[in-house]
Amino acid sequence: xxxxxxxxxxxxxxxxxxxxxxxxxxxxxxxxxxxxxxxxxxxxxxxxxxxxxxxxxxxxxxxxxxxxxxxxxxxxxxxxxxxxxxxxxxxxxxxxxxxxxxxxxxxxxxxxxxxxxxxxxxxxxxxxxxxxxxxxxxxxxxxxxxxxxxxxxxxxxxxxxxxxxxxxxxxxxxxxxxxxxxxxxxxxxxxxxxxxxxxxxxxxxxxxxxxxxxxxxxxxxxxxxxxxxxxxxxxxxxxxxxxxxxxxxxxxxxxxxxxxxxxxxxxxxxxxxxxxxxxxxxxxxxxxxxxxxxxxxxxxxxxxxxxxxxxxxx
Numbered sequence: 001x002x003x004x005x006x007x008x009x010x011x012x013x014x015x016x017x018x019x020x021x022x023x024x025x026x027x028x029x030x031x032x033x034x035x036x037x038x039x040x041x042x043x044x045x046x047x048x049x050x051x052x053x054x055x056x057x058x059x060x061x062x063x064x065x066x067x068x069x070x071x072x073x074x075x076x077x078x079x080x081x082x083x084x085x086x087x088x089x090x091x092x093x094x095x096x097x098x099x100x101x102x103x104x105x106x107x108x109x110x111x112x113x114x115x116x117x118x119x120x121x122x123x124x125x126x127x128x129x130x131x132x133x134x135x136x137x138x139x140x141x142x143x144x145x146x147x148x149x150x151x152x153x154x155x156x157x158x159x160x161x162x163x164x165x166x167x168x169x170x171x172x173x174x175x176x177x178x179x180x181x182x183x184x185x186x187x188x189x190x191x192x193x194x195x196x197x198x199x200x201x202x203x204x205x206x207x208x209x210x211x212x213x214x215x216x217x218x219x220x221x222x223x224x225x226x227x228x229x230x231x232x233x234x235x236x237x238x239x240x241x242x243x244x245x246x247x248x249x250x251x252x253x254x255x256x257x258x259x260x261x262x263x264x265x266x267x268x269x270x271x272x273x274x275x276x277x278x279x280x281x282x283x284x285x286x287x288x289x290x291x292x293x294x295x296x297x298x299x300x301x302x303x304x305x306x307x308x309x310x311x312x313x314x
Contacts (some may be wrong), residue, residue, distance in 0.1 A: 023158075046083075095107040096122045133172055151228050
């Protein structure tokens with residue numbers, strides 16, 4: 001199989017896309033306003049209410065006192081209600097608003113904001129996060145036990161889905177990441193020169209991992225920025241045997257390369273001798289020369305010269 005056919009093989013080996021439930025809700029902007037004018041209004045109402053109470057008590061008379069206290073209390077309560085709508089939003093955070101069990105929108109503008117005072121506001125971090133899986137022991141495509149772990153960089157993209165589609169989106173990302181890593185590890189061999197492998201095609205494998213993770217966590221409003229395999233090794237019980245196999249393969253590949261080079265050098269030597277008429281060699285002498293050159297070029301140790309004082313036939 002050619003190397004350029006590897007992406008086609010990867011597509012053929014990959015499992016069908018993960019079918020997650022279709023999201024029933026999407027993020028939308030909430031109705032909010034700047035909190036500073038509303039803070040000033042709430043403080044003004046509280047002060048007016050307190051002043052009304054004091055004036056009613058100072059003027060005297062039961063009816064005036066009662067009226068002042070009632071009016072002042074209502075104004076103070078109105079000021080406190082307005083103040084209850086003040087919501088500070090830090091950079092890298094969002095507030096998901098819910099009123100009487102109904103999603104009413106998300107506030108992403110940082111600073112002091114004002115929203116409906118009776119809404120429930122849940123803080124959601126939209127910062128970029130890292131998640132590293134534990135060391136998982138799985139079998140690769142060839143059935144060999146391997147140890148693998150990965151790190152995933154992710155971010156909340158849709159706060160409404162993150163809050164309402166799953167119970168805990170952080171835990172959801174953790175479980176789905178481990179499931180995707182195990183699935184990818186079992187879909188490819190650890191080492192192979194004829195097809196995509198976990199060790200030799202890290203970029204293609206991590207791209208496949210990111211794609212599968214995106215499909216798994218999209219319904220929770222999470223965006224996968226990057227994923228990388230951080231540890232990949234054979235399990236301890238077969239590590240020594242696999243190391244010997246890799247060493248043997250490397251020795252065979254090196255020997256093959258040496259033989260190919262030696263044959264080319266011998267051919268070049270014979271051609272040069274023939275072109276320059278240095279010496280005329282019959283087939284038997286050519287065979288002897290080829291044998292000697294191959295021994296010299298392919299040997300692990302330096303050749304020991306032998307001086308021949310006779311001829312080839314004596």
